[in-house]
Amino acid sequence: MGTQDFVVTDQACVWLFEPLTEAAQRFVRERLNLDEWLWLDRRFAVDYLAAGALTEDLEDEGFLVVTKH
Numbered sequence: 001m002g003t004q005d006f007v008v009t010d011q012a013c014v015w016l017f018e019p020l021t022e023a024a025q026r027f028v029r030e031r032l033n034l035d036e037w038l039w040l041d042r043r044f045a046v047d048y049l050a051a052g053a054l055t056e057d058l059e060d061e062g063f064l065v066v067t068k069h
Contacts, residue, residue, distance in 0.1 A: 004020055005063035006018060006020060007020060007066050010068065014046070014048065015051035016043040016045055017051075
């Protein structure tokens with residue numbers, strides 16, 4: 001098993017994504033268009049309706065995503 005790139009915490013209607021590795025952080029900076037208000041410390045919030053699709057996209061990009069409930 002490789003290094004975890006993202007930890008995703010399911011908070012019911014909002015999921016929190018935390019990029020852990022440098023590659024994950026670079027991907028978020030360069031490829032995702034996130035408004036500053038979405039960030040809480042090192043995590044960013046995503047509506048639950050879009051969170052599953054984002055998780056799948058990250059995995060398709062080769063990132064290891066671990067989900068916590």
